[in-house]
Amino acid sequence: MIGGMSNAAYPLSRPRRNRHDAFTRRLVQEHRLHVDNLIWPIFVCEGENQRQKVDSMPGAERVSVDNVVEHVRQAVDLGVPAIAIFPVTPMSVRDAVGTEALNPDNLMCRASRTIKDAFPDLGIIGDVALDPYTDHGHDGVIENGRILNDASVEILRQQALNQARAGNDIIAPSDMMDGRVKAIRETLDGNGYDTTRIMAYTAKYASAFYGPFRDALGSGSLLHGDKKTYQMDPANSDEAMREVEQDLREGADMIMVKPGMPYLDIIRRVRERFEVPTFAYQVSGEYAMLMGAIQNGWLDRDRTIMESLIAFKRAGCNGILTYFALDAARLLRDEH
Numbered sequence: 386m387i388g389g390m391s392n393a394a395y396p397l398s399r400p401r402r403n404r405h406d407a408f409t410r411r412l413v414q415e416h417r418l419h420v421d422n423l424i425w426p427i428f429v430c431e432g433e434n435q436r437q438k439v440d441s442m443p444g445a446e447r448v449s450v451d452n453v454v455e456h457v458r459q460a461v462d463l464g465v466p467a468i469a470i471f472p473v474t475p476m477s478v479r480d481a482v483g484t485e486a487l488n489p490d491n492l493m494c495r496a497s498r499t500i501k502d503a504f505p506d507l508g509i510i511g512d513v514a515l516d517p518y519t520d521h522g523h524d525g526v527i528e529n530g531r532i533l534n535d536a537s538v539e540i541l542r543q544q545a546l547n548q549a550r551a552g553n554d555i556i557a558p559s560d561m562m563d564g565r566v567k568a569i570r571e572t573l574d575g576n577g578y579d580t581t582r583i584m585a586y587t588a589k590y591a592s593a594f595y596g597p598f599r600d601a602l603g604s605g606s607l608l609h610g611d612k613k614t615y616q617m618d619p620a621n622s623d624e625a626m627r628e629v630e631q632d633l634r635e636g637a638d639m640i641m642v643k644p645g646m647p648y649l650d651i652i653r654r655v656r657e658r659f660e661v662p663t664f665a666y667q668v669s670g671e672y673a674m675l676m677g678a679i680q681n682g683w684l685d686r687d688r689t690i691m692e693s694l695i696a697f698k699r700a701g702c703n704g705i706l707t708y709f710a711l712d713a714a715r716l717l718r719d720e721h
């Protein structure tokens with residue numbers, strides 16, 4: 386029957402009522418993305434007045450240090466709380482043990498100091514791992530084809546100190562060596578950097594989704610083999626809980642899951658079990674995948690960006706490292 390008397394066969398509870406109009410949808414909305422949830426990864430390169438496009442990451446750029454203040458100002462003006470710096474280290478200074486990582490005047494340190502001077506209140510996150518500095522593209526040192534854990538950690542703790550001295554507020558070890566959080570914490574504390582935070586890449590998976598990032602950094606063609614002896618197997622979930630437990634015990638202040646969208650289940654488990662600040666990295670391959678479809682006109686740009694990011698909030702993230710940070714911040718600003 387249409388109109389007239391109600392049909393008792395229909396339910397009293399109708400979930401659609403709360404979707405009836407915009408104001409009701411706003412009232413019942415469970416999760417919101419805020420500009421405070423965004424971290425913008427940037428690429429810095431050598432040279433003067435450089436702004437290089439990254440083919441596999443449309444819209445992303447590598448900028449030289451003389452352009453970095455102008456580049457980062459976009460994030461500051463939009464209210465993005467933090468950036469993450471990734472250096473494109475020239476082949477000429479890469480070697481087997483990543484010596485350049487310890488140079489106080491390396492690209493990361495110069496960029497960090499320059500940005501800190503210009504924007505003292507902006508959070509600077511500095512990745513710690515050897516892959517931007519090694520000529521083999523691995524995150525640690527190699528002996529007889531094996532990535533050595535403890536020898537790598539000894540270098541990583543010095544790298545972390547080098548970057549803290551250059552103004553990194555948050556040290557983000559992305560190497561996946563065992564025990565590196567403890568070693569870095571001790572080294573920072575022992576040198577007066579007890580307030581420098583550690584955001585641990587705790588559950589970092591051996592993923593195909595990092596491909597475009599390796600293009601951006603120029604480490605893709607260098608890499609021999611894969612990273613499966615230190616990064617996690619995408620088939621595993623319980624193991625991520627053990628990794629989180631260990632990093633928290635070793636002094637991590639914040640936990641990261643990486644990649645993001647294919648690993649929302651891991652984020653949810655971490656959040657429910659540990660209730661600690663939890664972050665995700667929406668990595669280069671996720672960005673490339675979405676941008677590819679957006680550029681083809683197959684997906685709506687703004688809605689796709691925002692839906693991909695709210696998924697992280699729903700899963701339990703405090704924040705997201707995303708190459709869409711500026712786009713999302715603009716969309717949030719223009720929302721009302």
Ligand SMILES: NCC(=O)CCC(=O)O
Binds near residue numbers: 512595597598667668
């Ligand atoms: N340690 C940082 C990364 O590996 C980033 C990966 C990506 O964006 O693909």
Ligand SMILES: [Mg+2]
Binds near residue numbers: 628
């Ligand atoms: Mg670990």
